Amino acid sequence: MSDDKNATCNEQAFDQFFKSHAKLLRNYIYYKFGDMQQAEDIVQDTFIKLWNNCSNVTLDKAKSYVYTVATNLGISVVRHQKVKFKYKDYIINRRNDTNNESPEFIAIEKEYMEQLKSAIAALPERQREVFLLSRIDKKTYKEIAELSGVSVKAIEKLMHKALVALRKKIGNV
Amino acid sequence: MFDDKKDDIFLSRWINGELTKEELIAFKSHPEYEHYVKIMAGADALYLKEYNEEKALIALKSKRSSTSKKSGAVIKLWPYVAAAASIAIILGLFLFSSNQTFTSSYGEQLAITLPDGSEMILNAKSKASFNKNNWEGSRSITLEGEAYFKVKKGSKFTVITENGEVSVLGTQFNVYAQDAFFEVHCFEGKVSVVNNKYQEILTAGKAFRDLDNTTPESWTIKAQQPSWITNSSTFRSIPLQYVFNELEKQYNIKIQSPSIDLKTIYTGTFPNNNKKVALRTVFGTLGFEYSLSPDGKTVVLEK
Numbered sequence: 001m002s003d004d005k006n007a008t009c010n011e012q013a014f015d016q017f018f019k020s021h022a023k024l025l026r027n028y029i030y031y032k033f034g035d036m037q038q039a040e041d042i043v044q045d046t047f048i049k050l051w052n053n054c055s056n057v058t059l060d061k062a063k064s065y066v067y068t069v070a071t072n073l074g075i076s077v078v079r080h081q082k083v084k085f086k087y088k089d090y091i092i093n094r095r096n097d098t099n100n101e102s103p104e105f106i107a108i109e110k111e112y113m114e115q116l117k118s119a120i121a122a123l124p125e126r127q128r129e130v131f132l133l134s135r136i137d138k139k140t141y142k143e144i145a146e147l148s149g150v151s152v153k154a155i156e157k158l159m160h161k162a163l164v165a166l167r168k169k170i171g172n173v
Numbered sequence: 174m175f176d177d178k179k180d181d182i183f184l185s186r187w188i189n190g191e192l193t194k195e196e197l198i199a200f201k202s203h204p205e206y207e208h209y210v211k212i213m214a215g216a217d218a219l220y221l222k223e224y225n226e227e228k229a230l231i232a233l234k235s236k237r238s239s240t241s242k243k244s245g246a247v248i249k250l251w252p253y254v255a256a257a258a259s260i261a262i263i264l265g266l267f268l269f270s271s272n273q274t275f276t277s278s279y280g281e282q283l284a285i286t287l288p289d290g291s292e293m294i295l296n297a298k299s300k301a302s303f304n305k306n307n308w309e310g311s312r313s314i315t316l317e318g319e320a321y322f323k324v325k326k327g328s329k330f331t332v333i334t335e336n337g338e339v340s341v342l343g344t345q346f347n348v349y350a351q352d353a354f355f356e357v358h359c360f361e362g363k364v365s366v367v368n369n370k371y372q373e374i375l376t377a378g379k380a381f382r383d384l385d386n387t388t389p390e391s392w393t394i395k396a397q398q399p400s401w402i403t404n405s406s407t408f409r410s411i412p413l414q415y416v417f418n419e420l421e422k423q424y425n426i427k428i429q430s431p432s433i434d435l436k437t438i439y440t441g442t443f444p445n446n447n448k449k450v451a452l453r454t455v456f457g458t459l460g461f462e463y464s465l466s467p468d469g470k471t472v473v474l475e476k
Contacts, residue, residue: 018226019230159184
């Protein structure tokens with residue numbers, strides 16, 4: 001790590017960095033702004049920016065750099081259009097849930113899944129972001145807190161609120 | 174339990190398996206429990222459209238090389254091209270053209286010795302240029318602004334301005350040419366002032382002025398040299414506009430005077446090296462209130 005300063009400019013290091021961070025960044029931006037296609041474009045532009053600035057951004061700073069740049073790009077795009085969170089074609093039901101993670105596995109009907117997805121789409125941005133990072137990307141509260149630069153406690157509150165909101169929205173099915 | 178303000182992370186702790194045994198037992202017997210279990214089970218059955226990192230990386234690289242690299246290269250080349258070009262131009266100016274230009278800035282005076290030993294002193298915010306190589310053949314200077322000349326005896330010496338030409342044989346004189354205001358003071362010897370409207374010969378101690386919309390006039394002066402040489406500006410029956418122009422030139426300020434008639438005639442003097450006194454002198458005698466902006470660059474006048 002002697003020339004860590006310019007490691008971002010190293011093609012292999014850059015590729016490695018892309019592969020280990022692009023997906024989560026894409027998901028994060030999608031949860032935040034609600035459009036998957038747009039999120040993938042933003043990820044592309046963000047990494048181009050990182051490459052052009054590689055001599056100024058060390059590898060250990062690159063993660064927070066891409067999150068900041070991507071969030072700002074998202075804000076500048078979304079400011080002009082009221083984006084509804086789009087989940088059709090993007091959020092999919094796991095086909096055969098063979099890995100029973102929760103011990104209290106219960107069969108879930110298709111309609112229920114649709115209802116759940118629309119309830120998630122209706123969540124406030126921050127709650128949705130935290131909820132999906134936790135459930136889909138399996139991120140711990142600590143990891144989510146680091147991504148969005150807030151305390152773990154704040155993430156726990158958002159998670160709790162998200163669940164209460166989903167429960168209210170879905171009602172007694 | 175769930176809208177409880179005291180425990181607003183209860184469900185988060187539940188998901189993380191951080192509830193105590195008692196809490197969990199109490200929760201499980203709660204009617205809401207199964208609803209939350211269902212939400213969690215449903216949420217855990219969700220997943221996202223795949224992301225093909227390899228493909229995304231390839232797309233990224235092709236876009237990177239097609240757009241950004243090119244512009245990056247252009248940006249990096251430009252300074253060198255520009256630097257090379259300006260060096261070439263400067264060299265060219267020195268080697269092939271012998272036109273020399275002198276410019277004085279706000280509040281600045283510039284003394285220049287001309288090739289024959291004549292002297293030219295530029296007042297603030299003025300510009301003069303002459304041809305060095307051809308100086309023997311024709312002593313002529315192009316002037317914009319104000320300058321004081323001490324001319325050595327010799328061939329005809331000409332100052333060309335937009336308002337007219339002043340030519341002499343050997344003398345000391347002052348030329349002011351700005352916008353529609355043209356004024357020449359002759360301190361020694363003889364000068365002739367010519368343009369398409371008039372031809373005037375000034376002898377020592379005479380001054381001539383041509384101001385737009387008035388008939389050109391000449392009068393007698395007592396001074397031995399222009400007042401600005403000793404750091405003051407003197408005006409004799411001049412529209413206020415030109416006095417303000419001179420204040421702006423000497424002190425690099427902007428005077429905002431929305432409600433003031435700039436055609437008012439003014440006679441007086443102000444120092445060129447003391448802004449406070451200058452402003453007080455001019456505006457005070459005219460009975461104007463004035464305020465200076467915090468950066469000292471703008472003066473706003475009120476009647």
